[in-house]
Amino acid sequence: MSKNRTTLKDIALELGTTITTVSKALKNYPDISKETKKAVIKMAKKMNYEPDMRAVALKKGKSNIIGVIIPEVVHFFFSNVLEGIIKNAEEKGYKIIITTSHNISKQEKKHVRFLFNKKVDGIIVSLANETKSVKHFDILKEYDIPIVMFDKVSDTFQCNKVNIDDKSSAYKATEHLIKKGCKKIAHIRGPKHPLNSIARFEGYRSALEDNDIALNPNMVMECKDVTLKEGYDFTLELLNSDDKPDGIFAVTDQIGVGAIQAAQSLGIKIPEELKIIGFSDSQVAQIIRPSLTTIHQPNYEIGETAIRMLIEEIELREAHGDSDIDFRQIILDTYLIEREST
């Protein structure tokens, strides 16, 4: 037996009163008598009433839904950020619609469009590796839909942003290798476009420079998909060249793990002959032997901060209309964790 979901009308009919009264009673308006409220609440419970949020959303012009666009879900960093987003959103009565770009710009565009017509209250995004132009986000600005970018942000787009200081973190990582005695330091870097892979490269370059080590372009490898396999293959290539590195700064832990496995396959001793440092502090960094020195970044807090900023902006706009917002960029701290690989 299928029932239709109870509406205000059903309750009003049952009680011989009107929709208006029922609606007000349920929302505890002061101008409704206690008896009426009691009766309405009782009947609502009995009839399993739950407000139709679509109707509420339509009426109020608010959906309490936030859209998230990230490259991947099966990913140590992003799943942790997502966790931070979801938990804090739920606490404040917002729900999350999640979409994944798989680092493809076209997908990202589609999702922006979709979330736009789903009338989400705001959007959190980490750009696809492939994305260069962020024109497809302009429509959100035009219609005053708040956006927060994290991790892979745009430098030109005006909005709230959360990330870490990739350059100084990469500097720290490279400097660590230098302090440990490395002279020939390779960098397996991220793809061309994302600002954070550029910043990490800059940190690497800058640390070499400050320590009077010439940058050898043959020692910089550029990943496409940033997979363990790429880390493995690039490391083999580096270690089979005439000019072997004695240190590798890997742009992520996955790359670092691939590097360790490649070195081991050639019988090269870590950290004696080769030192390796990763980035992210994911679980594999602790579990691999030798364990991987890495840069810890506050994943959960990045998600938490992003959702907080977004909800603040949403509620600020609700209160003051489209008053001008001062956008901020919040930079969270990282630290180096030394393990066996250096």
Added chain:
Amino acid sequence: MSKNRTTLKDIALELGTTITTVSKALKNYPDISKETKKAVIKMAKKMNYEPDMRAVALKKGKSNIIGVIIPEVVHFFFSNVLEGIIKNAEEKGYKIIITTSHNISKQEKKHVRFLFNKKVDGIIVSLANETKSVKHFDILKEYDIPIVMFDKVSDTFQCNKVNIDDKSSAYKATEHLIKKGCKKIAHIRGPKHPLNSIARFEGYRSALEDNDIALNPNMVMECKDVTLKEGYDFTLELLNSDDKPDGIFAVTDQIGVGAIQAAQSLGIKIPEELKIIGFSDSQVAQIIRPSLTTIHQPNYEIGETAIRMLIEEIELREAHGDSDIDFRQIILDTYLIEREST
């Protein structure tokens, strides 16, 4: 300058026609002239029109949103399932709202309620470890909202289900240890309630029985949160007892990894003195040394299957009203991957 989002009315006004005509033109109704259609489509584009899905949903009684309730996002198995769900949902024009129970029944109840009043078209769920009664799902049945359960399912609740054969997989795992010569096999099992941890225990028990090995209750440890640390601690306890196991069947890879680390901390050789097998085939199983023998389960396919069944049911009900549905339980195959730990 904030704009209000364009509505049908805006377009009609601009064109000096009516909402009806604009709506029909955009949906390519046959009874609208070509010229009108052309003009409407052009104007819609110019004005950045996107239909308000809330209104469409309200009118049509459909939201094209599917709710997902899972214990965790930061979790190898669940993030992979989620990936399978999201990708296949997007292809069919559905979006996912994701909520996490953190294995707490109360949270799960709250989410069911929330998703119900969000009027999602259907729900996919893997039960919280804590959940015994599934009464809180009854409301979905009452109102004909399709549900698919996966992994941690209920045996009493009538709905479509997707999982693996946990019992026979566990049997396979235990039998593998026996074939490798283990005589004293411990099992670090999952929590009390979830059917799949019970089934895995049953598989273990049954394999021992078939091989004339008496089950020693002291060799069965029960996890609460199924964390690496629990695996570590229980393994220390087992290995420090008078009656040491020579094999451990761990209910997940995380437990298996903890077991390996605990054994190593005591200087016990794997696999010579102790053999360990996990369950899931997550990345850590490949990366730890010795690498972990495990049961591979098709994570992505579980998600894919769940969302397919759900969408099928949604569309079936749309077409035929609440005709009776034949619920199915789809069992996906697992296989054993032998690595260094056995």
Added chain:
DNA sequence: CTGAAAGCGCTTACAG
């Protein structure tokens, strides 16, 4: 304290 009415943005049966 209660209720009639307008309206959020759409869809669609019906009339012309």
Added chain:
DNA sequence: CTGAAAGCGCTTACAG
């Protein structure tokens, strides 16, 4: 071929 009207389920300013 075009359009007026009802209605999806709510909220809320207004009248009584």
